Amino acid sequence: MVISKKVEFSASHICRSPRLSDAENERTFGAAANPLGHGHNYVVEVAIEGEPDPVTGMILDLKRLKNILEEKVLSVYDHRLLNREVEPFDRVVPTVENIAIDIWRRIDPHIQGRAKLYSVRVHETVELSVEYRGGK
Amino acid sequence: MTVRLTRKYGFAASHRLHSRALSDEENRRTYGKCNNPHGHGHNYEVEITVRGQVDRVTGRAIDLGRLDRIAEEQILKPLRYRNLNEEVPVFHEVVPTTENLAAELDRRLRSAWPEVFPDGGPVLEKLRIWETERNICEIDHA
Numbered sequence: 001m002v003i004s005k006k007v008e009f010s011a012s013h014i015c016r017s018p019r020l021s022d023a024e025n026e027r028t029f030g031a032a033a034n035p036l037g038h039g040h041n042y043v044v045e046v047a048i049e050g051e052p053d054p055v056t057g058m059i060l061d062l063k064r065l066k067n068i069l070e071e072k073v074l075s076v077y078d079h080r081l082l083n084r085e086v087e088p089f090d091r092v093v094p095t096v097e098n099i100a101i102d103i104w105r106r107i108d109p110h111i112q113g114r115a116k117l118y119s120v121r122v123h124e125t126v127e128l129s130v131e132y133r134g135g136k
Numbered sequence: 137m138t139v140r141l142t143r144k145y146g147f148a149a150s151h152r153l154h155s156r157a158l159s160d161e162e163n164r165r166t167y168g169k170c171n172n173p174h175g176h177g178h179n180y181e182v183e184i185t186v187r188g189q190v191d192r193v194t195g196r197a198i199d200l201g202r203l204d205r206i207a208e209e210q211i212l213k214p215l216r217y218r219n220l221n222e223e224v225p226v227f228h229e230v231v232p233t234t235e236n237l238a239a240e241l242d243r244r245l246r247s248a249w250p251e252v253f254p255d256g257g258p259v260l261e262k263l264r265i266w267e268t269e270r271n272i273c274e275i276d277h278a
Contacts, residue, residue: 015195017193017194017195019193020193020194027201028194028196028199029194030200030201092195093193093194093195093196094195095190095194095195095196096141097137097139097141097190097195097196097197098190098195100139101137101139101190126144127143127144127145128141128142128143128144128200129141129142130139130140130141130142130197131139131140131141131142132137132138132139132140133138133140135137135138136137136138
């Protein structure tokens with residue numbers, strides 16, 4: 001059984017790699033390569049897999065999941081310039097792909113017991129989302 | 137790292153659900169108001185999900201420009217503001233239900249995919265089409 005929870009944060013980012021030339025950055029990222037940055041209202045859906053506890057009927061205490069998301073993700077990401085203020089985006093381009101992977105890494109160690117993290121889906125816009133299910 | 141990236145597109149088109157293999161009465165019974173001889177339209181939405189490896193340098197799993205181009209060339213340009221029954225050859229024979237439309241869009245993307253994404257690039261995993269908020273059809277290759 002999979003249960004999912006949705007949270008939101010707002011942040012700005014710059015999609016440029018120092019390992020690419022200006023022309024390559026423009027070609028790869030288009031308008032998102034603007035060196036002054038731009039922002040999104042990101043929506044994060046975290047899906048947890050497991051069987052409900054026979055006593056509580058819950059896979060995971062959702063208050064606990066909410067606290068993990070607030071502490072490990074929202075307090076770090078919300079209203080920040082990701083490239084400057086959030087690790088590892090000083091070294092890694094903060095594409096929506098890398099944001100999904102980073103959120104997985106931040107929360108996975110804290111989801112224990114009968115529940116396990118199944119996927120992290122990040123919506124950057126209503127037209128674009130990425131899902132990461134862990135592993136390679 | 138493998139991720140699944142989903143991008144959403146939209147186009148408006150008209151159609152009529154009517155099968156030549158059925159009588160007029162059977163058509164009315166099967167398709168209800170969608171059998172209206174004058175046709176009717178929808179704002180279709182199409183979600184394309186691809187599976188790919190995140191590039192270490194760019195942080196991208198797919199070249200979105202190429203995905204937009206294949207969607208535009210294979211789906212949006214040929215179908216936008218069209219009468220599907222009259223103007224899209226496959227629907228001269230096949231009823232343009234959401235199911236058949238999903239299969240046709242999937243076939244179009246698949247046939248153009250190797251040319252746009254050569255050398256084992258991202259894999260087309262899923263196509264989902266909304267005819268309305270409540271009618272959704274999905275083809276999942278996972």
